[in-house]
Amino acid sequence: MIGKVRSDRFPPLFPALRSKQKGFTFLAVMFSIVLIGIIIGTAARQLATVAKREKEAELLFRGQAIRRGIELYYRTSRAGFSQYPRSLEELIKDPGSPGIRRYLRKLYADPITGGEWVLIRDGSGRVKGVRSASEEAPLKVARFPEELKSFEEKKKYSEWVFEYNPQQQVTPNTPPSKVPVPPATPSVPSSTPLHP
Numbered sequence: 001m002i003g004k005v006r007s008d009r010f011p012p013l014f015p016a017l018r019s020k021q022k023g024f025t026f027l028a029v030m031f032s033i034v035l036i037g038i039i040i041g042t043a044a045r046q047l048a049t050v051a052k053r054e055k056e057a058e059l060l061f062r063g064q065a066i067r068r069g070i071e072l073y074y075r076t077s078r079a080g081f082s083q084y085p086r087s088l089e090e091l092i093k094d095p096g097s098p099g100i101r102r103y104l105r106k107l108y109a110d111p112i113t114g115g116e117w118v119l120i121r122d123g124s125g126r127v128k129g130v131r132s133a134s135e136e137a138p139l140k141v142a143r144f145p146e147e148l149k150s151f152e153e154k155k156k157y158s159e160w161v162f163e164y165n166p167q168q169q170v171t172p173n174t175p176p177s178k179v180p181v182p183p184a185t186p187s188v189p190s191s192t193p194l195h196p
Contacts, residue, residue: 058111063162069104071164084126112157129163
């Protein structure tokens with residue numbers, strides 16, 4: 001057999017060194033696996049935190065949009081008095097309006113639970129606000145906008161209540177709501193001039 005050399009004919013020159021190299025390689029592979037596991041675990045936690053922050057931002061956006069829709073609905077008087085909607089669906093299409101009037105572009109789901117909102121009702125059963133059904137602890141506990149200062153130091157998302165209360169006093173430093181009230185009927189141009 002030319003070209004093939006059997007390894008058992010020639011013993012290794014340094015047998016102790018060869019066995020130490022096998023042990024070192026094993027330790028290096030094990031250390032690498034542990035290190036990769038730690039990196040993957042850290043990345044997964046970071047991704048989960050980023051996703052939770054995005055859901056919180058979406059909760060704030062959707063809750064404020066619904067609250068503003070309820071405010072618009074309330075401020076649009078019907079037969080001389082203001083009232084809250086009977087359901088959130090009335091914010092999409094006001095049944096008391098002759099035309100299509102929308103106070104909210106679409107009905108939003110609770111972004112934290114993915115389900116329906118918990119409705120906050122007044123004494124007559126009409127909807128004056130919403131809150132999340134989630135009992136999770138929020139990441140954000142400070143640095144809210146002025147209109148959401150009541151959310152600071154809350155322990156659960158379910159404590160973040162988006163409610164319109166017309167009796168709330170507006171302080172001099174708090175600007176009034178910047179949501180315009182839609183006209184009750186379409187405006188028709190007058191044929192008589194306003195100024196002679």
